[in-house]
Amino acid sequence: MAITLYSLGAAEEVTGSKHVLEVDGRSYLIDCGAFQGKRAEADRKNRDFGIDTDRIESVVLTHGHFDHCGLLPLLPKSGYKGTIYATPATRDISSLVMMDSARIQARDAEYLGKQAVKKGEKFTWQPLYTEQDAIAATGQIVSVSYQRPMWIGDGVQLEFYDAGHILGSAMAVIKIKQNGSERIIAYTGDLGRKGKPIIRDPATNLPAPDYLVLESTYGDRRHDGTEDAMKRLAEVVRRAVKTKGRILIPSFAIERTQELVYYFHMLTDRGEIPEIPIYVDSPMATNATTIFQVHPECYDEETHEAFIKHHKNPFGFNALHFTTSVDESKALNDMEGPLVIISADGMCEAGRIQHHLIHSIEDPNTTILIVGYMAEDTLGRRIRDREGEVKIHGEWFKLRAQVEAIDAFSAHADYQETIDWLKAIDTSRLKKIFLVHGEKDAQKVFSRHLADNGFTNVEIVRYGVSYDVE
Known part of the structure; x- marks a missing residue:
């Protein structure tokens, strides 16, 4: 053999x-x-x-x-x-x-x-x-x-x-x-x-x-502890509320987006953050959330209790909005803060997140929140490393936005x-x-x-x- x-x-x-x-x-x-x-x-x-x-x-x-x-x-x-x-x-x-x-x-x-x-x-x-x-x-x-x-x-x-x-x-x-x-x-x-x-x-x-x-x-x-990460996430939100800024979260459409929605829901329920608009700007993340809903065989006991026994939806709440069309996505760039935009691609290499970065990366009141692994030579890695200037769609942009990284959300x-x-x-x-x-x-x-x-x-x-x- x-x-x-x-x-x-x-x-x-x-x-x-x-x-x-x-x-x-x-x-x-x-x-x-x-x-x-x-x-x-x-x-x-x-x-x-x-x-x-x-x-x-x-x-x-x-x-x-x-x-x-x-x-x-x-x-x-x-x-x-x-x-x-x-x-x-x-x-x-x-x-x-x-x-x-x-x-x-x-x-x-x-x-x-x-x-x-x-x-x-x-x-x-x-x-x-x-x-x-x-x-x-x-x-x-x-x-x-x-x-x-x-x-x-x-x-x-x-x-x-x-x-x-x-x-x-x-x-x-x-x-x-x-x-x-x-x-x-x-x-x-x-x-x-x-x-x-x-x-x-x-x-x-x-x-x-x-x-x-x-x-x-x-x-x-080592990753941050979940409770420490929740505190940091709450701090980022409260700062955005104070400055009327926006939080851009490059996120994988599958798992990370649904998990972030879960955490925002939890922080809002606890009263640790005010209710601010949260936009999931990724057609794939929207479709993936539907897939989550039809696969309860994968849930842990807590989610099973909430979703199956008590008919509560852990993937959505009042402040949450899913955008679908390109026009809806573009309209987000003209909105005043505070607001949160969760958008794919997770490493910033493609997708709608790049357009949001073009509009907001030079704004000091914007926070780019990194919540996952950024591979070498990706735009996300350059932002995480806080390089002074980054290239998006062939154009150079000054990185003036605040950059925060929370590793506890890694899968x-x-x-x-x-x-x-x-x-x-x-x-x-x-x-x-x-x-x-x-x-x-x-x-x-x-x-x-x-x-x-x-x-x-x-x-x-x-x-x-x-x-x-x-």
């Missing part, structure tokens, strides 16, 4: 998760995510798929974030006719994300083409995929609920366990059974955190793995939370931990933290390097 694993993305970097498990020459693709970062580099990486689709036996999708599902439409486009396995909620969310990406690419091609004509330049860029490709990929997804074992190949069995990261997120536990022997390889996908609102905590009842492929996004950092476990999770699962058979989905420096620090806690056999996965699994 020859088993190897390698990564074609999220190896010594955070985005573009694409991992391959090879069993006796058959390839199983775990996640198929898009790279995010410098546009030219990301485009080049996303077009270099790295594996022929006729070699892929099955595809496993851990969750619906763009950096894990964003390249799935390239599979049917390249001739893949096999199955993509995902939880029911992940199927719905990833379909939404893929369609949104296809539409953004089509709009970008149209806009950039017109700009090239104006400048007399040749324009050859084409979208990676179309809406039809995204629809085809969704059609190949087979929904598998948590802890429902499914054979995905000869002697290869998949079982999903709740990762506690976003709605429907899963750890993929793969059992390889041949000739009376068994190997268990667990992929965490993105590992979530205990005590987050709406969704359940990461599962600890998975079978003891022989090998663990572990994310390491926050391998060198990724920090290094201590990850170690606590490791200590809670059965590691009696664990031979090695493979680190993926983290920047190089963070992974080095995380390796030391792991060693200090008794996990000494740790390998930082490098792009394209094959690792034998005994």
Whole structure:
């Protein structure tokens, strides 16, 4: 039984998760995510798929974030006719994300083409995929609920366990059974955190793995406590009320937006902040909130009580408004504060958030609130690092707005939370931990933290390097 694993993305970097498990020459693709970062580099990486689709036996999708599902439409486009396995909620969310990406690419091609004509330049860029490709990929997804074992190949069995990261997120536990022997390889996908609102905590009842492929996004950092973060969020709101300013929150449309709505609702109910207008300016976030409402199987007990037993809506309240049209979005820029605008894209690389930044980034009464991870070379990272000037849509803008960052809202476990999770699962058979989905420096620090806690056999996965699994 020859088993190897390698990564074609999220190896010594955070985005573009694409991992391959090879069993006796058959390839199983775990996640198929898009790279995010410098546009030219990301485009080049996303077009270099790295594996022929006729070699892929099955595809496993851990969750619906763009950096894990964003390249799935390239599979049917390249001739893949096999199955993509995902939880029911992940199927719905990833379909939404893929369609949104296809539409953004089509709009970008149209806009950039017109700009090239104006400048007399040749324009050859084409979208990676179309809406039809995204629809085809969704059609190949087979929904598998948590802890429902499914054979995905000869002697290869998949079982999903709740990762506690976003709605429907899963750890993929793969059992390889041949000739009376068994190997268990667990992929965490993105590992979530205990005590987050709406969704359940990461599962600890998975079978003891022989090998663990572990994310390491926050391998060198600790998150703020939730109550401390709530206090800081309240302070930001009160300051905006005092200055009649606006709060811009670049947020992932899925999970983070719904979670922020939950926290604003809680602060208003407690009387810690006045009721001010809150606008969710993202069609995808609006649609994602609808998906949340139809997947109560993913709720934690608190949300289940509020939403199912008492018919309270944890995703909306009187001060909350969802914008849909472009005209409604543009109108927000002419409104007087105080107000809150939650808008996608989470790393500020695309979407309506860029237009809001153009209108408000030079206003000292604006607060840009960073509530999630910002990958290297993204606009969000440059804002978080408080660079004096940033480029948006080809124009330079002075960063005069206030910038606040609250890490407690991250959906990724920090290094201590990850170690606590490791200590809670059965590691009696664990031979090695493979680190993926983290920047190089963070992974080095995380390796030391792991060693200090008794996990000494740790390998930082490098792009394209094959690792034998005994």
